[in-house]
Amino acid sequence: MLSYLTLGTGDLDRAQDFYDAVLGALGYTRLENDAHGRGYGLPGASHSGFWINEPYDRRPAGAGNGTMACFNAPSRAAVRAFHAAGLAHGGRDEGAPGLRDYGPHFYAAYLRDPDGNKLSAVCEAPE
Incomplete structure (x- = not known):
């Protein structure tokens, strides 16, 4: 659906x-x-x-109200590492790592980057 997000x-x-x-x-x-x-993606990807x-x-630059970028995480440990790295690098907590009501295995964490953009990391695999 999306080619990229900026x-x-x-x-x-x-x-x-x-x-x-993060x-x-x-x-x-x-x-x-x-x-x-700066462009990011999976190692070896053809584009960011x-x-x-x-x-x-x-x-x-300004953060959009109601705008959020969500990244797939390979594990719940990666969600926790994303959140911890964000806090250690000037981000603000918007929701600690944990299960959410969006499904039985929807494990997510939420941050604001130093510019105020809202981010999330999600793992939907069972523990």
């Missing part, structure tokens, strides 16, 4: 440190670097499915 940042170096840590905890890696952004960019219009 979130804006006002500080690319800070965002890179944050996303290298996405690395889920098994994703930084695949692309350009002057205005997630980008952090300075806005092209040069206006300040």
Whole structure:
């Protein structure tokens, strides 16, 4: 359905440190670097499915109300590692790791990145 998703940042170096840590905890890696952004995906992927960019219009980046990027996690331990890495790299807690009411195995954690963008990691496999 989606080719890629982009979130804006006002500080690319800070965002890179944050996303290298939280996405690395889920098994994703930084695949692309350009002057205005960083692209992430699974190792060996042909293109980046997630980008952090300075806005092209040069206006300040802002978090969308009701907007959230959710990343697949390979395990519940990876969800916990994502959440811990986010908190250690300037993120804010929006929901500790745990089971949610969206299914019997829907294990998720929620964060805000340093720019205020809401993120989630989800594992739907049984423990």
